[in-house]
Each structure stands twice: as C-alpha cells, then as structure tokens.
Amino acid sequence: xxxxxxxxxxxxxxxxxxxxxxxxxxxxxxxxxxxxxxxxxxxxxxxxxxxxxxxxxxxxxxxxxxxxxxxxxxxxxxxxxxxxxxxxxxxxxxxxxxxxxxxxxxxxxxxx
Amino acid sequence: xxxxxxxxxxxxxxxxxxxxxxxxxxxxxxxxxxxxxxxxxxxxxxxxxxxxxxxxxxxxxxxxxxxxxxxxxxxxxxxxxxxxxxxxxxxxxxxxxxxxxxxxxxxxxxxxx
Numbered sequence: 001x002x003x004x005x006x007x008x009x010x011x012x013x014x015x016x017x018x019x020x021x022x023x024x025x026x027x028x029x030x031x032x033x034x035x036x037x038x039x040x041x042x043x044x045x046x047x048x049x050x051x052x053x054x055x056x057x058x059x060x061x062x063x064x065x066x067x068x069x070x071x072x073x074x075x076x077x078x079x080x081x082x083x084x085x086x087x088x089x090x091x092x093x094x095x096x097x098x099x100x101x102x103x104x105x106x107x108x109x110x111x112x
Numbered sequence: 113x114x115x116x117x118x119x120x121x122x123x124x125x126x127x128x129x130x131x132x133x134x135x136x137x138x139x140x141x142x143x144x145x146x147x148x149x150x151x152x153x154x155x156x157x158x159x160x161x162x163x164x165x166x167x168x169x170x171x172x173x174x175x176x177x178x179x180x181x182x183x184x185x186x187x188x189x190x191x192x193x194x195x196x197x198x199x200x201x202x203x204x205x206x207x208x209x210x211x212x213x214x215x216x217x218x219x220x221x222x223x224x225x
Contacts, residue, residue, distance in 0.1 A: 033213075040218075041217060041218070042116075042201060042215035042216055042217045042218055043156075043201070043213075043215045045212055045213070048212065056210075058212070090156065092156075097210070097211040098144065098205060098211035100144075100146060100158050100161055101158075101213060102158065103157070104155050106154065
C-alpha cells in the first residue's frame with residue numbers, strides 16, 4: 001500500500017535534548033512538508049521541500065531543522081532551541097507543489 | 113497574504129441532521145480550495161477539493177462549491193452519521209504563496225446517536 005509513515009507515534013524526551021522525527025513516503029511524490037498542530041489550532045508549516053537536497057523554511061522554522069537526502073525521506077529534528085516543542089507533528093507530501101497534500105498519521109512529541 | 117476563516121465550533125448535531133461549516137478565504141491569486149478531515153489521534157485526510165470558481169467538490173456525501181464572488185467554500189452534508197464526528201479543516205493554496213497550504217483553525221463536529 002502506498003502512503004506516508006511517521007514513527008514513532010508517541011515520543012517522550014527531556015528538555016535540552018534534540019529529537020528526530022521520521023517521515024517516509026512511497027508515493028513517489030516530489031514535495032514533502034512538516035506541520036505542527038497545537039490543541040484547538042490549525043496547522044502551521046515548519047519546513048517544506050520540493051525536490052531532493054532542497055528545502056525552505058515555513059512560518060515557524062525556528063528551533064527546527066530538516067534534511068532531504070532521498071526523495072522518500074524527510075526527517076525533522078526538533079532542537080533544544082525550540083522553546084515549546086510539545087505538540088503533534090504531521091508530515092505530508094504532494095506529487096507536485098500546488099497539488100493536494102497527503103498526510104501521515106502524526107507523531108505526538110512530549111518534552112518534559 | 114492568504115488566510116482562511118472557519119466557523120467556530122464546537123458543533124453538536126443529532127444523527128441525520130444537516131451540517132454546514134462556513135469557510136471564507138482571502139487570497140492574492142486564484143487559489144485551489146480544500147476540505148480536510150481529522151479523526152481523533154490521526155493525521156488529516158483530504159475530503160474534497162475544488163480548483164476553480166464554480167467547481168463543486170464532493171465525497172462521502174459532503175459537498176462544497178467554490179464561490180469566487182463571495183470568497184467562500186462552505187462544507188455541507190445532508191444527513192450526518194455518528195462516524196462523521198471529527199475535526200474539519202478548510203485550506204487553500206495558490207501560486208502567490210508558493211502553493212503552501214493555509215489552514216483554517218478547524219471546526220470540531222460531534223454527532224450524537
């Protein structure tokens with residue numbers, strides 16, 4: 001089955017630690033995205049990538065980093081510089097920019 | 113810049129009731145419009161879309177019409193079921209914002225049996 005996988009579903013970390021969230025897609029999509037969702041709010045774009053080895057900052061990139069070394073993978077690192085990292089993180093992809101985006105199941109990160 | 117305004121929730125309905133969720137938008141260009149649905153603890157699923165004025169998107173009994181004159185894309189369903197309980201997000205993308213999706217805040221819908 002084609003789709004987007006995110007792992008793990010739940011992640012717990014201590015404050016001051018970096019943590020990397022995984023996102024893999026087998027849809028052969030060019031574009032990939034990372035969003036953050038906080039309770040009762042819409043989604044906010046962290047980073048996006050339209051082709052391999054290239055990515056752009058979204059609206060809330062501070063404290064996050066990404067890489068896009070392979071078409072199917074777009075990992076997100078939440079660094080210790082992110083002031084409020086506890087949130088639900090969603091990865092998405094689209095065949096090309098401007099086309100509809102398909103979402104993974106999300107990773108809930110809790111930092112204490 | 114682009115923005116999406118959705119009807120505030122939560123919305124609570126009885127089974128078989130009519131559902132409307134209002135969505136209006138502001139965009140610099142000619143956006144594509146989307147409705148996504150999120151079930152508890154899950155990611156978002158694309159519910160329907162419309163890419164130009166007067167297009168009607170439909171799926172699973174839900175419908176929405178792209179109204180350029182009123183900059184709206186209201187979601188409707190004639191007879192809801194308990195399984196329609198979810199959070200619904202209106203979103204747009206257009207060339208003027210590098211095709212990034214702009215989301216509304218979401219509307220929580222609860223359907224009672």
